[in-house]
Amino acid sequence: MKVLETKEMGDVPAMMARLGRAARAAAAELAFAPAEAKRAALLAAADALCAAREEVMAANAEDLAHGREKGLSAAMMDRLLLDEARIGAIVAGLRAVAAQKDPVGEVIAAWDMPSGLHIERVRTPLGVVGVIYESRPNVTADAGALCLKSGNAVILRGGSESFHSSRAIHACLVAGLKSAGLPEAAIQLVPTRDRAAVSAMLAAVEHIDVIVPRGGKGLVGLVQAEARVPVFAHLEGICHVYVDKDADPEKARRVVLNAKTRRAGICGAAECLLVHREIAAGLGQRLVDDLMAAGVEVRAEGLVGTKAAAESDFGREFLDMIIAARVVDDVDAAIAHIRRHGSNHTEAILTENDATAERFFQRLDSAILMRNASTQFADGGEFGMGAEIGIATGKLHARGPVGAEQLTSFKYLVTGDGTIRA
Numbered sequence: 001m002k003v004l005e006t007k008e009m010g011d012v013p014a015m016m017a018r019l020g021r022a023a024r025a026a027a028a029e030l031a032f033a034p035a036e037a038k039r040a041a042l043l044a045a046a047d048a049l050c051a052a053r054e055e056v057m058a059a060n061a062e063d064l065a066h067g068r069e070k071g072l073s074a075a076m077m078d079r080l081l082l083d084e085a086r087i088g089a090i091v092a093g094l095r096a097v098a099a100q101k102d103p104v105g106e107v108i109a110a111w112d113m114p115s116g117l118h119i120e121r122v123r124t125p126l127g128v129v130g131v132i133y134e135s136r137p138n139v140t141a142d143a144g145a146l147c148l149k150s151g152n153a154v155i156l157r158g159g160s161e162s163f164h165s166s167r168a169i170h171a172c173l174v175a176g177l178k179s180a181g182l183p184e185a186a187i188q189l190v191p192t193r194d195r196a197a198v199s200a201m202l203a204a205v206e207h208i209d210v211i212v213p214r215g216g217k218g219l220v221g222l223v224q225a226e227a228r229v230p231v232f233a234h235l236e237g238i239c240h241v242y243v244d245k246d247a248d249p250e251k252a253r254r255v256v257l258n259a260k261t262r263r264a265g266i267c268g269a270a271e272c273l274l275v276h277r278e279i280a281a282g283l284g285q286r287l288v289d290d291l292m293a294a295g296v297e298v299r300a301e302g303l304v305g306t307k308a309a310a311e312s313d314f315g316r317e318f319l320d321m322i323i324a325a326r327v328v329d330d331v332d333a334a335i336a337h338i339r340r341h342g343s344n345h346t347e348a349i350l351t352e353n354d355a356t357a358e359r360f361f362q363r364l365d366s367a368i369l370m371r372n373a374s375t376q377f378a379d380g381g382e383f384g385m386g387a388e389i390g391i392a393t394g395k396l397h398a399r400g401p402v403g404a405e406q407l408t409s410f411k412y413l414v415t416g417d418g419t420i421r422a
Contacts, residue, residue, distance in 0.1 A: 020207025
């Protein structure tokens with residue numbers, strides 16, 4: 001796909017309207033596309049990506065060079081990087097989504113009425129999904145695959161950082177669509193870096209049914225503030241790990257280190273460590289020492305960290321090798337801290353006490369709550385969804401990892417036999 005600049009393509013809103021009309025037409029076809037055709041398209045896309053991995057890595061090298069010129073942080077560069085292993089994971093994700101049960105047409109519920117009506121509630125696609133994302137080129141494949149599986153057309157607007165990588169991956173998705181005889185406009189990539197395209201998407205109520213932003217607080221905040229189209233999103237991933245006095249020390253050391261350091265730049269990375277006061281001097285300090293030994297800057301209160309924590313360090317999404325740490329009196333104090341500083345994304349409790357874990361689960365309302373497991377598992381692929389289009393923290397329609405099933409709505413199919421209402 002050619003990179004189009006404003007002077008070449010003319011009016012950006014007009015271009016986005018063309019994409020929107022094409023997506024709406026494609027969505028009408030996808031709504032009744034056979035499950036096998038969608039499966040075949042995803043498998044063919046996976047094969048195309050596997051065959052094109054050298055070209056994809058070459059495109060990614062261009063993006064990485066651009067990122068270095070822009071001075072992106074190490075964590076952001078990690079989000080951008082594609083290597084053999086990560087491309088292999090994207091291929092595996094495409095195949096996993098292909099293998100899933102098709103949600104479209106599933107009968108959610110059925111019942112008969114005394115009037116003689118038979119009523120079914122049936123899953124149906126949302127229509128057209130707009131995805132606006134930064135840095136992570138794998139979102140191109142994840143979003144494209146999940147939207148196709150759920151019968152939705154999608155318009156993808158990737159960030160300037162991942163522009164070349166996203167185009168290379170998108171070409172493989174289009175190859176899959178063509179091989180299966182599905183409309184190429186089912187998965188479209190906005191062919192410009194012009195930010196006016198984002199504004200056009202946010203206002204495109206006649207063309208787009210829902211917007212999913214994937215990126216930092218600045219992007220998500222902009223989308224939530226300006227979108228006229230409904231939004232599935234989370235503003236920040238301020239994930240907490242609370243280490244209870246009844247935590248298993250070895251489990252705690254493994255989980256805390258993984259939750260922060262496996263990949264510090266993702267939304268499921270732990271940003272705050274809370275430690276029960278009774279174990280602060282022992283296990284709590286060992287956890288802080290483990291993190292510092294792994295290269296993490298620990299901004300601590302009540303523990304000896306890299307530096308003393310400021311109040312502004314709590315409730316902050318670092319997306320880097322930095323974590324805030326605080327000693328709390330008990331599980332209730334941990335819950336109070338999370339309610340005050342959290343973002344309703346993912347929280348974990350490390351404890352062997354069932355009653356304490358139940359209290360933590362009952363009294364917090366984040367989209368994902370975990371016990372004795374790393375917050376890095378906050379991912380649709382790890383939830384068995386094959387991939388995710390994002391994590392939603394709202395309470396309407398979709399919450400937590402958004403997979404193919406969450407990208408559907410429902411309609412009622414009502415059957416009578418000459419039935420009339422008295």
